[in-house]
Amino acid sequence: MGDLPGITARLDHLARLGVDALWLSPFYRSPQADGGYDVADYRDVDPRFGTLADADALIARAHELGLRVIVDLVPNHTSDEHEWFRAALAAGAGxxxxxxxxxxxxxxxxGEEPPNNWESIFGGAAWTRVRNRPDAPGSAWEHDTQWYLHLFDTSQPDLNWENPAVRAEMESVLRFWLDRGVDGFRVDVAHGLVKAAGLPDWSGHVTMVEGAEEDPDAPSVEPDGTVHHHRPPMFDQDGVHEIYRSWNRVLAEYDGERVLVAEAWVEPVERLARYVRADEMHQAFNFAFLVSPWSAADLRRCIAASYEANDAVGAPTTWVLSNHDVVRHASRLGLSRTGKGPNGIGAEDPQPDVELGLGRARAATLLMLGLPGSAYLYQGEELGLPEHTALPDDEREDPAFFRTRGAEKGRDGCRVPLPWEAAAPAFGFSATGESWLPQPAGWAEFAADAQDGVEGSTLELYRAALRLRRELGLGSGSLTTEAEHRESTSVVAVRNAAAHDEHDGRPDVVVVTNLGRRSLPVPDGHRVLIASGPLTTGPDGSVRIPVDTTAWLAR
Known part of the structure; x- marks a missing residue:
């Protein structure tokens, strides 16, 4: 599975790539029922990953390289092996x-039926009866009529955030890691901590990243006065905001810039923006951008709405295309239907067009990196890694696969260890040739050493784009849509006016993505700074941007 010293040894790769910070998924003590998102001890490193000293060394080395370190915090639920939950089972009702x-x-x-009809995000009921657990303590519990809530797996019981003891404990955890030098926290399921009073029934369905299928703003009242809860009663309740105000005050106690990043599957974007008001979190993942279809109109609409909502609260917009919960965008954009895509792809499922997907992925990334705000990259996307779509079912570990009885293949296909060296065992991931999820044999061409210094490789594209983004100040710029393409069905064209002194020589950058069916000429008087793929030459000698290609232009 790798370990913290292994990450420390690869930090030079990230520094050379040109990123500002590293976000680590959970490395706490955990039985690993859900990839570490089932935490048994928030204040210790799982022995399979190393020690607290290893975590300290990683943070120190990252800071030497100018990299910030963001750690994952999982406050919605713990592992059922956490000492609190073991004590809860033993103590009994009340x-x-x-x-x-x-x-x-x-x-x-x-008491034979669950307390309400809520579903687990991973499939099946969101409740487990205490007496049905094989570890229920003693014969007296055969008559226990209580159930416990788990919005995810049965091994991940939800904490009760109405309890002051829970709030105090998690603030203590924040301080523990801030004292060790971390620069911030990515907050898992940030919208889920507070549930609606009374835990009312709700017949909707929630999926990872996309959120609720029902319209959250459609009121519905029966003639008898019964109110239907269209916003899921387990998510995006107003009470979460006071929690994050208190966390903001905790971070403010520390020197330097510390950050809270929300993972919140919230719609519309105006409600998501509430999480990044001035006294709450600092950033929130923009999943609306991730799930947008490969369509000029959809992308343009998402970009405009994102800025409008975040500008209203004075917060930066945050962009993302891939993460550990979705099919990699190099594969997702190669499917016949783009958008979020399925929850995993199996060998028997329709397969993505590899060449089409990678071309669009490179174009989407260059569009994203040309936008003001913060951009998050998922490990391996800088190598152009596709989803592992032929992973054997007996190798899968995602609880979603088991809880849906294989109806969803789950997230394992995007979590396969990276290929570092084309000719090494396990492509350089381990000396033994083993990896916790098997790597596809064809990944040698994606290995970092096979792309290093190779003109046109995806790795070199990312390095060049990140360098230019920094040099041109694009992350802190301001955006306007190019007038001639405002209503285009085939082109996204925006102008990024970087925040800079008018005498420093840095130009405005026009970011053009061609989503049409024919190539697009580079406008007269513009020069190409970078493109996601090779440009072409028209019969008249003009430089043209091919289909599914993004170019940054300057006058």
Missing amino acids: SPERARYVFREGDGET
Whole structure:
């Protein structure tokens, strides 16, 4: 599975790539039922990944290289092996120990039915009956009528954020890692901590990243006065905002810039922007951009709405195309239907067009990096890695695969260890040739050493784009849509006016993405700074931007 010293050894790769910070997924003590998002101890490193000293060394080395370190915080739920949950099972109904989690009496005559109809994000019911657990402590618990809530796997019981003890504990965890020098936290399921009073039934369905299928703003009241909750009662409740105001105050106690980043599947973008008001979080992942279809109109609409909502609260817009929960965008954009895509791809499923997907992925990335705001890159996308779509089912580990009985292949295909060296065992991931998820044999061509210094490689494209983004000040610029393409069905063209002194010689940059069916001429008087793929020459000698290509232009 790799370890913290292994990451430390690869930090030079990130520094050379040109990123500003590293976000680490959970490395805490965990039984790994859900890739570490089932935390058993928030204040220790799992032995399979190293020690606290290894974490300290990683942070120190990153800071030497000018890299910030953001760690993953999982506050919605713990592992069922956390000492709090073990104590809750043992203590029984009505105890202070159970009050740290969401335990409720079952429905039905003998408590045989769950307390409500909520579904787990991973499939199946969101409740487990205590007496049905094989580790329920003792014969007295055969008559326990309580159930506990888990919005994800049964091994991930939800914490009760109405309990002051839970709030105090998580603030203590924040301070523990801030004291060790971390620069911030990516907050998992940031919209899920507070549930609606009374835990009302809700018949909608929620999926990873995309959020709820029902319209959150459509009110519905029956003649008898019954209100239907279109916004999921388990997500995006107003009470979460006071939690993040208190966390903001904790971070403010520390020197330097510290950051809170929300993973929140919230729509519309105006509600997402509430998480990044001045006294709450600092950034929130823009999943609307990630799930936008490969369409000029959809992308342009998403970009405009994102700026409008975030500008209204004075916060930067944050962009992302891939992460550990979705099919990699080099494959997703090669499917016949673009957007978020399925939850995993198996060998028997329709396969993405590899060449088309990579070309569009490079174009989408260059569009993203040309936009003001913060951009997040997922490990391996700088290599152009596709999804592993032929992963054997007996190698899968994602609980979504098991809880849906294989209906969803799950997220393992985007989590396969990276190829570092084309000719090495496990492509340089391990000396033994083993990796916790098997790597495709054809990944040698994507290995970092096979792309290093190779003109036109995806790795060199990312390095060049990140260098230019920094040199031209694009992250802090201001954006306007090029007038001639405002209503175009085939082109996204925006002008990034970087925040700079008018005498420093840095030009405005026009970012042009061609999503049409024919090549597009570079406007007269413009020079190409970088392009996501080879440009062509027209019969009249003009330089043209091919289909599914992005170019940055300057006058």
